[in-house]
Amino acid sequence: SFPASVFNSYITANEEYIFQKLLQMVKVVINPFVMLPVLLMGYKSIGMVVVTTILNITVEIANTVFCFKKLKIKFSFHQFDLALMKEMAMFSSYIFLNMIIDQINWSIDKFILGRFRGTVAVAIYGLAAQLNSYYLSLSTAISNVFIPRVNRMVATKNDNIELTNLFTRVGRIQFVLLSLICSGFIFFGQPFISMWAGKNYKEAYPIALLLIIPVTIPLIQNLGIEIQKAKNMHRFRSWLYFFIAIGNLLISIPLARVYGGVGAAAGTALSLLIGNGLIMNWYYHNKVGLDMRYFWKEISKFAKAFLLPIAVGIVMYLSIDLNRITAFLICGVIYVTVFFVSMWFFGMNQYEKDLIGRPLSRVARKVLVSKR
Template sequence: MMKINQLKAGAILSYISMSLGYIISILYTPIMLRLLGQSEYGLYNLVSSVVSYLGLLSFGFGSAYVRYYSRYKVEEDEENIAKLNGMFLIVFSFIGLVSIFAGIALVKNTEMIFGNKLTSDEISTAKVLMGIMIFNMAISFPASVFNSYITANEQYIFQKIVQIIKTVISPFVTLPILLMGYKSTGMVIVTTILNILAELANIIFCLSKLNMKFSFSLFDFSLMKEMTVFSSYIFMNMLIDQINWNVDKFLLGRFRGTVSVAIYGLAAQLNSYYLSLSTAISNVFIPRVNRMVAKDNDNVELTFLFTKVGRIQFILLSLICSGFIFFGRPFINMWAGNNYDESYYIALFLIVPVTVPLIQNLGIEIQRAKNMHQFRSKVYLLIAIINVIISIPMAKAYGGIGAAAGTSISLVVGNILIMNWFYHSRIGLDMKYFWKEITSIIKALVIPITVGILMIKLVDLYNIKRFLICASVYVIVFSVSMWFLGMNEYEKNLLRKPI
C-alpha cells in the first residue's frame, strides 16, 4: 500500500512540480530574455548544448542501476546491493574526474569548436560558462548514484519535494543576480549552487533515512562486464538523444550565429516542457516494469500497463499539442517578443512528431528490463546520423526551421514507423490493441479542434484578454468532450478520487 501511495504521490508531485515550473517560467522567462538579450541567451544555449555531450561519459550506467538493483531486491540480497552501490560510486566518481579533464580540453579549444560566427567577447564568456557547467556536471556524476537509489526504492515523495523546492527557489535567486548585471554567468553559478544543495539533500536522505550501504571490498568485474554490454546500447540512445536535441543548436551556432541559436533554443525549451509532461507519468513505473519482467515477464500484463499509461499520456499531450497549434504563435509573440516568431514553427516541427514516441516511452523501459533495447539503439543511431546529414545543408539554407525539419524526419521514420513494428513483432506487445485503445480517444478531439479553427479565423488572438478567454474556453471544451467521448471509467476515476 505504501508503494502504491508513493507511485500516486510521485505522479501528483511530478505534475505539481511541472505546473509550478511552467507558471514560474511564464513569468520569469520574458524578464530573463530581455535582461540577457537575444545574443547572450543564444550563447547560453549554445554552450549548454556542447557541455551536455559530456553527459555521455556516464555510458548509460545510471539506467542499468535500477535493473540490477531490482534483480537483487527480488532475491533480498542485501550484500550484493551494497556491492552494487560501492561499485557504482567508484565508477561514477572516476567518470566525474574524466569529465573535468575532458572539459578542460573543451575550454582550451573553444574558438575551434564554435567557429568564426562568435565575437571575441562571446568567446570569452563561453569559456567561463563552459568551465562552470563542467564543474556542475562533474559533481552530478557521483551524486547520481544516490538519486538512482532513491528511484529504485520508489521514494518519489522526497525526490519530487526536493525538485519542487529547487524549481521555486531558482528564479527568486537568479532574478536579482540578472538585475545586478551578471547575465548568463550569474545564472549558471546559481544553477550550480542549487544543484549541489539538492544533491547533498539526496545523499543525507539515502544515508540517514534509507540506510544505504556500500561495500568496496571486492570489485565485481564480471558484473561490470555484463552491465557494460547492457549499458552500451543505452549509451547509444543517449548519443542519439544528444544528436536529435542538441546538434541543431551547435550547427546553427557555427553557420548562423547566436541569434539563430536563441530562436531555436526557445522552441527547444518549449519542447523540453512537452517531453517532461509525458515522462513524469512513465518514470514512476520504471521499478514496477523491472519487477514485472524479473518475476513473470507476462507480455499481456505489460501490454495492459503500456496501454493504460499511453492513454493517459495521449489525453494530456493531445490537449497541449492541439492547444499549441492554435495558440502557440500569439503566445510566443506576446511572451518572448515578436523577434522570436520563428520559434513557433520550429517548435511545431519538434512537438508534433514526438507525440507518438512520448505516449510509448514506457516501452523503452520494457525493452531495457527485457534486455532487448539493442535494436532500438542501432536503428536510432542510423536515423540520428541521417538527421545530421540532412540538417547541415538545411540549417545553412533555412536556419532553425530547416534544422528542426531534419530532426522531425528522423523522429517520424525511427520513433514511429520502425519502433511500432519492433514493439509488436519482437518485444511481444500487442500494438493492435494499443492503437485501438488510442484511436478510440480521437473522436473526442473533433469538437475542440473545430472550435480551435473557428477561433484562429474569427478572433484576434494577439490581444492578451481575448487570448486568455479563448484559451480558457478551448480547455473547457476539450475537457468536456474528452470526459464524455474519450475517457474510460479508470481514467475518470483518476480525477474523481482526488476530488
C-alpha cells in the first residue's frame, strides 16, 4: 500500500473526489458479497485476509491506471533535490509524531482502567470510545475535501482573510452536522446504547458524552490543521499534543481510581478543553493568522436555532419511553426533521442553504423531466 499511496494522494491533489469515493464505495459494497462465500467454504481468517488483500490491490491498480490514463502523472528519477528531501523529512516527522501521540492519547484511558479497574471497565469504555471514533470520522470526511484548496491558497496568496473565511465556512458546515449527532446523542444515546449493547453497558453513555462534547471544538476546526501544515507551522501542535497526553495521564489516573471510566473520560475531556479549546485557539489567532473572534461569532449565530430542537428533545426524553424500538425510531426521525427545519430558518446562511437546495432542485428537475 505504501507505493500506491503516491497515486491516491495525486488523485486527491487533483480533486478527483467522485472517482475516489465511488471506488471506495464499490469496494465496501463488494466486500461482504465476496467475504461471506469464502467464510462459508471454511477458509476462516486466512480467507478474509486474502479477500481483503485482493480488493485492496484491485483498488490500488485502478488508482494507478486512473493517474496514468486520465491525470497523465509523470515521474522524474533524476536531479535528486537533497535540500527538498531534508525539508520533507522534517515536515513529515512532526506529522508522524503527532499521529503517534494522538493514538497514545486516545489509548491512555483504557490502559489506566485496565490497571486500576479491570477488564469490565475497559470493555465499557471501549464501547464509548468506538462511538467517539465514529464521531471523529464524520468531521474529517468534510475537511479532507478542502486540503488541496488550502494548500493552493497558501502557495499563491497566503491571504489570512480568505483563509479565515474558508476556515469559518467549513467549520459552520461541520458544526451543523456534528451538533445534530451530539445533541441527538444527548437525548437518544442512553436508549440507543441499551438496545445496541445491552443494559450492562449503560455507563458508556456518560463516558461517550464526556468524550464527544469537548472534542467537538477541535473537530469543527479540522481545516486549521491543514492550514498549519500548508504554512509549515504544525510543530507547535505536535508538541502541544505531547503535553496534552502527559496532562491527560496525570489527571486521569486519580480520577479513574475513584470514579472509574467516567473519571478517566473526565480527565480526557479536561485536557481537550484546555489544550484544543484554549491553547490551540490562541495559537490560531495570534500565530497562524486566523481570526478566531470572527470564527466563534459566526458559530454563535446558530444559538437561536437550537432552542426548538432542544425543547422537542426534552419533551420526548421526559414523556416518551425511548427504549421501545418503534418509539425510538419515530422520535429520532421527528428530532432530525425539527433540527434541520430550525437550522434552515434560524441558523443557516444563504451559502449553506444553496449547498443543500441546489442539488435537491437539480434532482427534482430531472425527476419532472423524466415523468414528461
